[in-house]
Amino acid sequence: MPLKPASAAPHPTAWRLFLIFSRIGLTSFGGGLSGWLLREFVQDRHWISEEEFLNGLSLAQALPGVNVKNMAIWIGYRLAGARGAVAGFSGIIVPPAIFIVLLGILFASLARYPLSNIALAGAAAAAIGLSASMAIVAARRVPRRLIPLLIMVSTFVMVGLLHWPLVWVVLAEAAVSIAVEYRRLKSE
Known part of the structure; x- marks a missing residue:
């Protein structure tokens, strides 16, 4: 809609x-x-x-x-x-x-x-x-919280510096991000 x-x-x-x-x-x-x-x-x-x-x-x-x-x-x-x-x-x-x-x-x-x-x-x-x-x-x-900043930096390091496959990095980081945000919202 x-x-x-x-x-x-x-x-x-x-x-x-x-x-x-x-x-x-x-x-x-x-x-x-x-x-x-x-x-x-x-x-x-x-x-x-x-x-x-x-x-x-x-x-x-x-x-x-x-x-x-x-x-x-x-x-x-x-x-x-x-x-x-x-x-x-x-x-x-x-x-x-x-x-x-x-x-x-x-x-x-x-x-x-x-x-x-x-x-x-x-x-x-x-x-x-x-x-x-x-x-x-x-x-x-990016929220000024530790986990989102770590995810942002780790994505840069894995893709930009280590040249790991983008698909796997995004899938892993997305899973971590969703889990962290779900847990944060559930605790509020």
């Missing part, structure tokens, strides 16, 4: 969501889309709260498939029901896919020029900055 947006801003229609997701998909190069989604729906439009967004991001990352596609479906459904979910999915996938095919054709013809490599390096740097920004926002929201 879709929830009301977090502010008094006009209720988004499925068409408007399609256009927003299309713009985001067409203007974000090299990743970092979660940062764009945060800015668009939480910071600029105030349609969902930061906490809701981070909960949705956690869910999107836990589900199979591309995280941004999952987020687009989740945000779309949250704001406009089933039509919003279809609009979010279609907007984030279809126009960028068409553009990527056209861009691939163009880059194939320009690959021999050094400027094309410089442009790709710049896009990659921007994507890293957006991803780092999103990580900082998420880290700020």
Whole structure:
């Protein structure tokens, strides 16, 4: 069941969501889309709260498939029901896919020029900055309790430094997180 947006801003229609997701998909190069989604729906439009967004991001990352596609479906459904979910999915996938095919054709013809490599390096740097920004926002929201901080640090160490398989780390950390939170809520 879709929830009301977090502010008094006009209720988004499925068409408007399609256009927003299309713009985001067409203007974000090299990743970092979660940062764009945060800015668009939480910071600029105030349609969902930061906490809701981070909960949705956690869910999107836990589900199979591309995280941004999952987020687009989740945000779309949250704001406009089933039509919003279809609009979010279609907007984030279809126009960028068409553009990527056209861009691939163009880059194939320009690959021999050094400027094309410089442009790709710049896009990659921007994507890293957006991803780092999103990580900082998420880290700020981690409850300042010992167990969540330990889980966050251990996940970074296991995946980032030890290069353990992401799937197994996430499954193990999720089980620990759920058990700890269940126990904490039960004791309240």
